[in-house]
Amino acid sequence: MSAGSLTAAGTALGDVGRELADPLLHRMLNAASYAIKLDAVRIAGAVSGGDRRLSRYGSTRSRGRVRLGVGYDINGARSVINLRPAALWVLANGGARPHPIGVGRRTRTGSIAGRQRRGEGRRLLVIDGKVRTAPVQHPGTAGRGAVVALYAAVPDLVADAFAGVIGWRLERGR
Numbered sequence: 495m496s497a498g499s500l501t502a503a504g505t506a507l508g509d510v511g512r513e514l515a516d517p518l519l520h521r522m523l524n525a526a527s528y529a530i531k532l533d534a535v536r537i538a539g540a541v542s543g544g545d546r547r548l549s550r551y552g553s554t555r556s557r558g559r560v561r562l563g564v565g566y567d568i569n570g571a572r573s574v575i576n577l578r579p580a581a582l583w584v585l586a587n588g589g590a591r592p593h594p595i596g597v598g599r600r601t602r603t604g605s606i607a608g609r610q611r612r613g614e615g616r617r618l619l620v621i622d623g624k625v626r627t628a629p630v631q632h633p634g635t636a637g638r639g640a641v642v643a644l645y646a647a648v649p650d651l652v653a654d655a656f657a658g659v660i661g662w663r664l665e666r667g668r
Contacts, residue, residue: 589637
């Protein structure tokens with residue numbers, strides 16, 4: 495047999511192997527991604543008090559408070575886990591720095607730009623039962639390590655999901 499025919503035979507066998515492996519690979523990626531998604535939702539509930547919503551963040555009258563969410567996309571032999579919305583996951587992971595509340599926006603030099611509202615539109619803050627109209631300094635919040643906890647759990651979740659799919663395939667006899 496010539497080298498060319500061996501190469502052609504190897505390519506043909508590789509194509510057959512790829513066709514057989516693609517559904518299994520897709521099933522394995524889907525199982526692993528779904529396991530990671532479920533664990534991320536569990537972690538989101540743990541760091542947010544159970545409802546996956548951070549208190550007083552992202553609330554509007556029309557939408558309500560925004561939830562920590564997770565999704566995944568499978569593209570070929572790759573799976574991408576999407577933590578949504580990213581800003582909430584950053585806060586749940588690393589917390590917030592100290593910052594003033596009830597002021598206009600800050601300029602590059604650190605001074606406060608804009609004017610405060612007057613009359614009915616003035617922003618009132620209620621802190622410890624006291625009404626305040628002047629800006630106050632928020633002390634910041636500690637992070638809860640949500641993303642770090644998720645990344646730590648990924649290897650075990652993937653191994654368990656892959657083992658489950660392979661065991662299922664062996665039971666089917668294929």
